[in-house]
Amino acid sequence: MDPVSGTSMFSSWFPGLPPVAFFLMVLCAFGLGFLMRRLANANHLARANALEQDLKNSEKRIASLKQGKNDLVSVMETLKRQNREFGAFISMIPDSVERLNTCEKLDDILLNLVHITEKLLQTREVSVFVREKDLLVMKAASDLPPVSSPPMSIRMGEGKIGWVAQKGISMTDRDLQQESTLVKISLLKTDSDLATKICSPIVYNGTLLGVLNIGNLPGEMDQGLRVARMITSLGSIAMGNILLKEEVRSGSEKDGLTGLYSLQYFLNELRKELSKARRYKRPVSVCHFNMDSFQKYNEINGYLAGDEALRMVGKILKDHIREQDIAARYGGKEFVLFCPETRREDAVFLSDKLREIICNASFPQKDRMSGGKLTVSGGVAGYPEDGADEAELIASAVQATQKSINGGRNRISQAGAGKESGKFTIQQ
Structure with missing residues (x-):
């Protein structure tokens, strides 16, 4: 096609439109198509990134759900274990009460208190002190060796055990650490070599009879404290019964006129x-x-x-x-x-x-x-x-x-x- 015939054809197709304008329109059309393709690619990329992020979030949620499941399994196992322990604990109480109440001697009560504490708290560091005037004298303990020397004694108010006895309240080692600085210094100066995690007084009718000391505790401290309180409560009743029997018996051991012993x-x-x-x-x-x-x-x-x-x-x-x-x-x-x-x-x-x-x-x-x-x-x-x-x-x-x-x-x-x-x- 020659140029003259081409121009004639253009003039017949777009009458009155200059050729330059036509070429500008074509360029704009190509530019617009290019931009639209770029925008389309950008949208695809954004969607791809969004899908990738969604995938990552989904993976995180799946991982979180798996961890939650593991935590739930762990909690269930813990609850099952605690339920078994609680069941064993409950089953031991009637037997423990019966054993304590059938004791005829103070020494038997003290030994039973040690054995009961060992079983209920799964520990082998238990000792029982009995009050003798201003002294607390160890009368029973875990794996106590044969007596070859005077038993261990602690003065009222001295060391952790003496401090608990003087205050008359059950305390953990954590509680003792929260005492004032002066008290802690005094306790350190007068404390014995005996380890103390939980210490609970044995009190009957407002009178201090002794102290239960637990040197090691594998379980929770708060739960151990509650169990120790229960044990000392049972022990105080049993010891009180022995004291009442001795009081009745001592009536026949006293001189009727002077009140002195026979x-x-x-x-x-x-x-x-x-x-x-x-x-x-x-x-x-x-x-x-x-x-x-x-x-x-x-x-x-x-x-x-x-x-x-x-x-x-x-x-x-x-x-x-x-x-x-x-x-x-x-x-x-x-x-x-x-x-x-x-x-x-x-x-x-x-x-x-x-x-x-x-x-x-x-x-x-x-x-x-x-x-x-x-x-x-x-x-x-x-x-x-x-x-x-x-x-x-x-x-x-x-x-x-x-x-x-x-x-x-x-x-x-x-x-x-x-x-x-x-x-x-x-x-x-």
Whole structure:
């Protein structure tokens, strides 16, 4: 086709449109198509990216669901385990209560408390302390070796165990760490080598009987604390029952007039104390008192006044001796006392203190007696130097009392050749 014919054809197709304009239109059409293809590609890319992100999110959700499933399985296993443990725990309670309530001796109760704690809390570090005045004495523990030395003792308020006993509340090691700085410093200074994770007091009718100490705890601390409280509650009831039985039994072991122990009880306890003294090589002292001129006092003032005087002497002895000392009525006007872990010289000092208190007591009609006083003479014997058993010791103390009577009464003598405590004589 020649140019002239082409131009004629263009003019016939687009009359009045300049050729340049036509070419511009064609270029625009090509440019628009190119842009549309680019936009279409961009949309495809965006959708592809979105699909990829959705895929990643889906994978994350699937992973999260898998983790959730694993966590749920773990929780289910934990619940199953706890349910088994709880079932075993519940099944043990009736047997534990029965075992504690059938115990006839305190030692049996303490051993059962240790075994019950071991089973319920899956631990092998359990110890039970019993209160003896101002001391907490270990009486039972896990794998306790044979006794070859005095048992471990802790003073009230000292260390973690003593602190719990003094406060009277159950505490964990975490609770103890939250005490004030001064308290923690004091606890560290006085603490024993015994580990303590949970410590719970054994309290009966408001009276502290002892402390349960748990040194290791594999389970949860809070749950262990609740179990420890339950165990000490059961233990306090069992121990309280034993105390009530002993109280009833002691009614027949007391002298009806003075309230002191009977001679038979005194002899039994002295025999036990001497057995401990032999094992641990400790001293024991026995004191004997005889009321001077008591027959004359009865004749002058009557037997009712005499009975009151005996009651007063009994009360003086009870009020002025230690908790571990035991006093008894030996005969009509005689009294005996034994002091564990006490040297003869120290017992002489105590006896003279008691003699002086009795001498200054306000007995009925005492002014009608010679010198206006009702007095006692006494003697002291010590183990092992003055006797190997209770009979020998009492005989030595009685002989020492006779020395005091022969020496002028109202004085204390100690057993042994020529050992009379003349410095204890009170001038009439």
